[in-house]
Amino acid sequence: MLNKVGTYYKIDWNMEAFFIIARFQNTGVGRQVAKQIWQMHKGLWEVAVIPENKPALIFWRKVINEFTKGNYLEEVKLVQMSDYKAERVIFEFGANIL
Template sequence: MIQLVPVSKADKEILHHLYQFYHYDFSQFTQEDINSFGLYEVRLEVYWQDPRWNPFFIYSSGKIAGFLVVLFENYDVDPDPTHVIYDFMVLRKYRRSGIGRQAAKQAFDLYKANWKTAQMSTNEPAILFWRDVIKEYTAGSYTELFREDKNKYVQMFSTKET
């Protein structure tokens, strides 16, 4: 059973630890280096200072299996913001088991909104994952474009009632 649980400020350190794995996995695409303390630079305070940011732990059978962050894009200027899966990470042990797919769908079910996901053009596993999940979730009713300025693929769809 998969559960999305909002990350409280009290659990910030756990999220910080998970972000180390996230940045490690992503470093093959970003070329990011660790700092002199052997860690990736991660700043999480904004998640509890700005209501646009919404971090969730992904639990599987009572264990943390990863995390995701939903950003209410332009919420400061738009009363109907696009919701973005900003960060998404499933621990390697749980990958290819359906947990990420279930977590993504649960996130989409949380909010009736316009949605967007984006992947770096070099991150082929993520591109394939999000295309597949969104195609299944929307029954193929989504749009994809390539943003040359960001070098990213972007998928867009809506969960609003029609």
Template sequence: MNYWTEDGRHPYFIRVEGVLAGFVLIREIGTAESMNYSVAEFFVMKKYRNQGVGQYVAFYLFNTFKGKWEVAQIDSNLPAQKFWRKTIGRYTNNNFQEIRKDEWEGPIQIFTTGIR
């Protein structure tokens, strides 16, 4: 519920030709001088996967929100890891880091947008 009421949270519905195809939740972390963004949730319905929809939406969000990004996936979600590595790699020309944090069980890609 907080994504529709709190500052620093941005919900999006994904539509393809007017039909609901998924949703995205983006979270701001930090201050105006040093803003960081994270993808809290990113879901594209199976019917619309592998058609470029997810990459298009991700690129739109990276272009909209300038700053440092963290995109995390759980260890067991191998399709998400493949998608994000490929998508972030294309967007950044492979200029990203992949790290792990003690409080998260899976890879996290870190990169900065707005510096191209």
């Protein structure tokens, strides 16, 4: 699921939720779908990951690195949730390719 609410006001797109059913995980489907979404929605992107979710961190780091050819930012931020703050690994990158 996409939205336009990031941790930084200049973000054009935020990957709020992304899920591939178990049967298709580790088959390349997730990578293809993510890249297609970024190609369809140009602009400055943000993907936030819960630091403890190691498989998600590995996936996003790999896919974003491939898509951007290493041209992305990765940082840990405290993010304001509805009534608390939570630590997130934030990936920020541009999808202005082609």
